[in-house]
Amino acid sequence: DGGITQSPKYLFRKEGQNVTLSCEQNLNHDAMYWYRQDPGQGLRLIYYSQIVNDFQKGDIAEGYSVSREKKESFPLTVTSAQKNPTAFYLCASGGRGLTGELFFGEGSRLTVL
Amino acid sequence: AQSVTQLDSQVPVFEEAPVELRCNYSSSVSVYLFWYVQYPNQGLQLLLKYLSGSTLVKGINGFEAEFNKSQTSFHLRKPSVHISDTAEYFCAVSRQGGKLIFGQGTELSVKP
Numbered sequence: 001d002g003g004i005t006q007s008p009k010y011l012f013r014k015e016g017q018n019v020t021l022s023c024e025q026n027l028n029h030d031a032m033y034w035y036r037q038d039p040g041q042g043l044r045l046i047y048y049s050q051i052v053n054d055f056q057k058g059d060i061a062e063g064y065s066v067s068r069e070k071k072e073s074f075p076l077t078v079t080s081a082q083k084n085p086t087a088f089y090l091c092a093s094g095g096r097g098l099t100g101e102l103f104f105g106e107g108s109r110l111t112v113l
Numbered sequence: 114a115q116s117v118t119q120l121d122s123q124v125p126v127f128e129e130a131p132v133e134l135r136c137n138y139s140s141s142v143s144v145y146l147f148w149y150v151q152y153p154n155q156g157l158q159l160l161l162k163y164l165s166g167s168t169l170v171k172g173i174n175g176f177e178a179e180f181n182k183s184q185t186s187f188h189l190r191k192p193s194v195h196i197s198d199t200a201e202y203f204c205a206v207s208r209q210g211g212k213l214i215f216g217q218g219t220e221l222s223v224k225p
Contacts, residue, residue, distance in 0.1 A: 004156075006156075040122065040217070040218075041217065042203065042215050042216060042217040042218050043157075043203070043215045045212070048212070088154075090156055090157070092156075092157075094213075099145045099162070099164055099207060100145055100147075100205075100207025100208075100211055100212060100213040101145075101147065101159065101162060101207075101213075102157075102213055103159075104149075104156035104157040104158070105156050106155055106156045107154065107155065107156050109154065
């Protein structure tokens with residue numbers, strides 16, 4: 001089945017450790033996105049990539065890094081510089097259409113102890 | 114700049130009652146409008162979308178929404194809700210070639 005796979009679903013880490021969240025899609029979409037979700041704050045855009053080997057900062061990029069070496073993959077690294085990393089992280093992808101419609105993965109919940 | 118405002122952060126309703134979740138957007142150009150649903154600890158699923166044409170849009174699970182250009186609104190409705198409709202609902206807007214902008218979300222709680 002076509003879709004977006006995020007892993008791991010749950011992740012616990014100690015303060016000061018970098019963590020990498022995986023996002024893979026087999027929808028042949030050019031664009032991929034990372035959002036952070038906190039209670040009562042909706043979805044906030046961290047990074048996005050519209051083509052392989054290129055990506056742009058979103059609204060809250062500080063403390064995060066990404067890469068886009070393959071069309072199918074867009075991993076997100078939460079670095080030790082991110083002051084409040086505990087959150088629910090959502091990956092999404094979008095096709096060539098210009099409507100902006102996105103397709104989402106199941107999410108990864110990161111808890112920093 | 115575009116923005117999306119969901120007017121209610123929480124909407125409690127009894128089972129089989131009708132519900133309306135309100136969404137207003139601001140944009141000076143034509144937009145595309147979406148409603149997504151999120152069940153606990155899951156990603157977002159598309160409920161329905163307005164791209165063009167008829168202003169009344171029907172989606173999955175019996176939901177519908179009406180695009181009102183003069184009031185810049187895109188309210189979501191369902192005539193009779195079920196317990197299983199309990200979830201968070203997000204309104205979103207984009208313009209051609211642009212990014213999707215989300216509202217803050219509305220928690221729908223259906224009580225027996």
